[in-house]
Amino acid sequence: MTGIGRVLVVVYAVMALAATGRSFVQIVEDFANAPLAYSLSAAAALVYVLATVALVKSSSRAWYAVAWVAICFELVGVLVVGTLSLVLPELFSHDATVWSGYGFGYFWVPLALPFVGIWWLVSHRDGAADRDERPAVLEGSSW
């Protein structure tokens, strides 16, 4: 995990934080009103957390596979829930999930992120991450 991949991890981490926070509030305050939408919200949050961890550890083969599954789940999630929220808005009438309207409440980051994630995974197959630019750690430059 080097270079721009780290930025990807951070964006995933921020989305994980946002989705977890949101679903926590929904479940604590209002679960009975929309169990389907709020359970989806919680699932989305868990998968963002999983994707973040899997990307960090993606130089191992197993985690690389986990990253693929998590990111594909998100892509399907944002497309299906995004479409449903427009076609059948009553399903999600109480409160949105991160995926409602293709993630418009989050500047469409949830829609863009899986594509960037897949691009990153494709270009870093089999631990290729370890071969590209090394991070400039611990050099004695001034700052």
Added chain:
Amino acid sequence: MITVFTIVQVAVAVAAGLLCTVLGLANRRPSDLSVGALALVEVLLIAQVVVAIIAPLAGNAPSGSLLEFWVYLVSAVLLPPAAVFWALIERSRWSTVILGVAALSVAIMVWRMQVIWTVQVV
């Protein structure tokens, strides 16, 4: 929340975010400038914590969910230190971009907090 203070926070966070993103893409490692910009964002967030505690007592109560508000505020407060910590342990250009991403996220979260506090759709 205090609207003027919200605007100041969002403006500072957006400026810090753009500055760090540009510096990072221009190949700069985290510097006093970029880390300092995040420190400023953090100081304003801590002031916001104080405001959020005192404002309801002073008659400026939130119209939305206080729990949701605090989830956003606590998350936002955690972001800049996390990004700065990253910048300290790994001094590459991408750490500077990460500082920028964190600051931009804070800007969005502060704005969302203002909406929770003041505007109710229902």
